[in-house]
Amino acid sequence: MKFPKLKSDTILAPMAGVTDVAFRVLCRKYGAGMAVTEMISANALARRNKRTLGMIDIVAAEKPRVIQLFGQNVEMLVKAAKYCEDKCEVLDLNFGCPATKIIKQGAGSALLERPNKIGEIVKAVSSAIKIPVTCKLRLGIRKNNINIVEVAKVCEEAGAAMIAIHARTQKQGYTGKADWSWIKNVKDSLGVPVAGNGDVCSVEDYVRMKKETGCDFVMIGRGVVGNPYLFKQIEQFNKKGSYSERDRKQQIEDFFEYLESAEKYKVGFLHVKFHAQSFTKGFIGASRVRDKIGRAKSFEEIEKVMKTLE
Ligand SMILES: Cc1cc2nc3c(=O)[nH]c(=O)nc-3n(C[C@H](O)[C@H](O)[C@H](O)COP(=O)(O)O)c2cc1C
Known part of the structure; x- marks a missing residue:
């Protein structure tokens, strides 16, 4: 399935505890082309856990709606994806979370060590549902073992419609600098659209990310927390080459x-x-x-x- 055409090339990154429905709707109104829910446990969703069902808070106003799932069990992921299929337009798979409680389960960024398993998951989920499946990746586990190009290719071959790359390793967590050169390497090696992510906090960062990597979309997380107006500034800049300061x-x-x-x-x-x-x-x-x-x-x-x- 092809990735849908978005109204703009900016995407609100999924952030647990942050990207609730009201924040997503505000970011969409300010110009984000798409906004992703926080990650939701496929295992819990497949078992229809009440609290997890309540986490699916998407509304029509944010179309195209995107639900992000994490998990490692193919059967559970397929079940959860089928549950989501008629509630959103895009399903995103999390292969980037570095949190201990997630990687201990073998999910999130722990899967970067197992490209074949990622391929199996993406293939099973994308062939089980009729909406596009996207993948959110990190560069790899650690600096001396970066395998993002290989993993991104595996995702594409398995049916992913778009790949988002947070340009840090698992070990980096959220510190150090994001290395955008890998976003360019992936963009140069893939046919499907690529979203670059990591350290975009201003219009100037957005412009630089696009120029340096050639990415199709720029995904922004912490830079819009408390400042969704950044999406508006990017929209203004793209329309007229300048933008208004937020007071x-x-x-x-x-x-x-x-x-x-x-x-x-x-x-x-x-x-x-x-x-x-x-x-x-x-x-x-x-x-x-x-x-x-x-x-x-x-x-x-x-x-x-x-x-x-x-
Ligand atoms: C508080 C917080 C929660 C996050 N939760 C998720 C999540 O649920 N799923 C996910 O894929 N990434 C999650 N991330 C990672 C972001 O989506 C993004 O990749 C990362 O923050 C880098 O982008 P930035 O520099 O624009 O913030 C989270 C990040 C933060 C700071």
Whole structure:
């Protein structure tokens, strides 16, 4: 199955505890071509675990909807993918998570050591469902054993419609610099579209990532936390070659828009607290405000604290 045509070449990266439905909808409104859910356990989904079913919080407003699954058991992944098939337009497989509790199960980035297993998973899932399957990869386990080009080729041959690459190794976690030269190597070796990911925090980073790697899409994670306006700036830049700076007023307005949507979609309180704190990034006196948000016990209290910033 072919990867769908997107309205723009930016993608909101999946982030556990961050990319809830209200945040995804806001990023889509600001110009992200696609927004991915946080990773969802295929094993738990296949068993119809109630809490996991509740994590599938996608809505029509974010079409094309993308659910990300992690797992290592082919049968469970196929079952979970079939459950998701009529709820989204794209299914993403996580082969990049470096968290200990995930790699201990042999899932996420642990699979990078087993390209054949990745091929088996991608083939089984992509032939079991009628929507495109994408893969999110890292460079490899460690610096002296980078195998991203091999793994990406395996994914493509097994039926993946798009490959996203976080240009760090498993051992790097989220530290050190992302090495974009590998994104270029993969782009030069594949026929399917490639999304480059890692360390894009500004319009200038976005431009550089596209220029240096030739990637089809730029996937952004931490750079838009507390700052989804970056998607808008990239959109403006692509339309007219310049973009407007985001001021404090805009930053607070963005948060209230998020909050309204969070109430509408019944987003969990911890998510809202997290976002309220991130939207105060860069404000003078922000740490005091963040403390107050940390102690808040309701949406209304958060709203009150944020209003003091207006
Ligand atoms: C808090 C947090 C949660 C994350 N959760 C996921 C996840 O659920 N699935 C996934 O594939 N990657 C996850 N990632 C990795 C991001 O998608 C992305 O690859 C990484 O942050 C690098 O991109 P960036 O430099 O733009 O943040 C997470 C990252 C962070 C910071």
